[in-house]
Amino acid sequence: MIKNKYSSIIYEYVQKVKSTFGNELDMILVIGSSCSGKVIENWSDIDVILVFEKINCEIIEKLKCISNLYDVKIGTTIYDKEEFYNKRIDPKTYYHLYLLQNNEIEIQYLKDTFCLPVINSEELKKVHQLYLNERMHIFKRYFLYENLTKQQIRDLYKSIYILMKIILIIDGYYPKNYEEVFKLYSEKYDFDLFDYETFIHCFKENNEDYKDQLLSSSKKLLKKLYN
Secondary structure, three states: HHHHHHHHHHHHHHHHHHHHHHHHEEEEEEHHHHOOOOOOOOOEEEEEEEEEEEOOOHHHHHHHHHHOOOOOOOEEEEEEEEHHHHOOOHHHHHHHHHHOOOOOOOOOOOOOOOOOOOOOOOHHHHHHHHHHHHHHHHHHHHHHOOOOOOOHHHHHHHHHHHHHHHHHHHHHHHHHHHHHHHHHHHHHOOOOOOOOHHHHHHOOOOOOOHHHHHHHHHHHHHHHOOO
């Protein structure tokens, strides 16, 4: 039922974006948990990469109106054709283009005249090595706070996930969702499996156990990364 809800929203969103922008639109690619079917109600977002011929304020306002039609947050990364061709793109986009090239995910829309940039494995690793440095600095900041707010706890959870995913990518593994990231990281690096489903359940129910579980895993990860 939940998957059907997300699938319906994705289908409707794609159709609205295509009909609204017509020839201005070059690509729609749904990424993250939504593209692998591993969604969690009242938690998972729908992440989308869009490419346009040109970006302007009118396009952004129209996109905002479309996204606001849904009760699921739609996280949108947008590019114009030139910056996309020249690979002025973020690590997340690099990664999903690589998955797309290797038939690990499906594209929702591609204009006939639009060519996707080619991403090779060495380039992907290089981009993520730089990204790892950036995310490590963000991760360490959480340990400087005396008490973390609920939002900071959620952000810390995401930071752990991103760090594990980056390390897996650098080492040649290509997980597509939270479940695969935590399972693979546990198997490959002898790390306690993080029970993300219990964490999310406790977090949504305001059960304080979620803090202990997350902080414990965070400290173990920090220690492992600096050993």
